[in-house]
Amino acid sequence: MSDDRRLEVLRAIVQDYVRTSEPVGSKALLERHQLGVSAATVRNDMAALEEEGLITAPHTSAGRVPTDAGYRLFVDRLSTIKPLTRAERTAIERFLHGAVDLDDVVARTTRLLSSLTSQVAVMQYPSLTSSTVRHIELVPLGGPRLMVVLIVNTGRVEQRVLDAGRDLTGSEDVVAELRARVNATSVGQPLAAVPARLATLVDAARPEDASLTSAVADVLRDALEEQTEERVVLAGTANLARVGTDFPTSLSSVLDALEEHVVLLRLMGNLSSTREGDQVAVSIGAENPYAPLRTTSVVATSYGVAGGLGILGPTRMDYPQAMAAVRAVAQYVAEILDG
Structure with a gap:
């Protein structure tokens, strides 16, 4: 033969x-x-x-x-991944470019991937290790109230309102100067490095501005700590029930595993280590390291250097179509977050 x-x-x-x-x-x-x-x-x-x-x-x-x-x-012998049609790519672009913030991008991406593939879509929020500060804005709200806005390069936005301990009316120059110093210290820096740099900024502040500088630094540190949480979002879990015959004895175990986001984060991390660049990685059945998912296959890739996204479903899967959809959506997500 x-x-x-x-x-x-x-x-x-x-x-x-x-x-x-x-x-x-x-x-x-x-x-x-x-x-x-x-x-x-x-x-x-x-x-x-x-x-x-x-x-x-x-x-x-x-x-x-x-x-x-x-x-x-x-899968290994697929010479090429068949590209999506022009209509499919146009639909992806239009749907994702309507997003208003990072949370909306993630929600739209998972719904879109689930719809395109009829599988469970999984998306990891941008990783702390690859995120940097894009801009920090300070907005006086009247009296002692000051809004602090943290914008990360992945599009994540965090807002906090603090009590400055003094009336900031007529102190626009003070706020503008602090804004400039905070941005000079933080913009372009990895999130994990910013708290230490803010501490240095507090130490160097003028005595009359030390309290305000310290309050802003404390609020930013709190916001940055929230950014460190690794998160995943799912969509289309009900698709598994539609192919229940592919899971004659294991569907409940698969559904339980999907609720364990730590498991999904590890799974995405394992796939990240096996692929090169923007290649699409495929883990089939028993290749999955977590036993309850060994009746499933996972198709995943990264979007830029920020995080991973993919789909999970039965091993009886249209792999070429799934790989094409995952790769195309990841490319558009990277363009949106880098834009």
């Missing part, structure tokens, strides 16, 4: 099983695909694929289904 023909038969089995969810027999393969060989040859090829652990018989019928190893070989 030639390797090329074996791969062609495997490809046909994967495609048919993904589409129909029914075990695939040699007769169906010959009817649906131009394999150019006899029924006996196809049966021999299928027997060889089964011996190699790439397909298996779920019961005593003549039909076969791909194994995790079969899906892996299929």
Whole structure:
């Protein structure tokens, strides 16, 4: 049996099983695909694929289904990821560019990915390690009240209102000077490095401005601590129920695992370590390190250097379409957050 023909038969089995969810027999393969060989040859090829652990018989019928190893070989031998259509890409761009802030971007992204793939969409909020301060604004609100606005390079915005301990009416120059010093100290710096730099700023403040400077620094430190929380957002969990036959005994375990965001963060991190650059990583079945998710597959990539996004679903998945959707959406998200 030639390797090329074996791969062609495997490809046909994967495609048919993904589409129909029914075990695939040699007769169906010959009817649906131009394999150019006899029924006996196809049966021999299928027997060889089964011996190699790439397909298996779920019961005593003549039909076969791909194994995790079969899906892996299929994915690894994809020469290219079929691009989305122009209409699909236009729809993605329009939908995501309507977002008003980072939370909206994340919510729209997960809903969009879930809709495009009919799987569970997972998106990790931008990571602390790659986030920097874009700008800090100080806005007098009248009397002693001052609004502090922290803007991160990923688009995250945090607002706090503090009591300056003194009336700031007529102190526009003082606020403007403090704003300039805070930005000179913080802009472009990693979030984790900013608190120490703010402490230096407080130490260098004039005695008459020390209280105000300290209050602003304390509020910013609180806001920065909230930025350190790693978060993931899901959409489309109900899609798993629609393919319940793919999880005859494990659906409840999968749903429980999806509620453990620490597990998802680790999963996204593991996939990040296996891919290069903006490549799409695929983890299939038993390759997943967390046991309750070993009946699922995960397709993920990064958006810029900020975080990861992807989809999770049964191993019986349209991998080329899922990979194309994940890659395209990630590219648009990166453009929005970097813009």
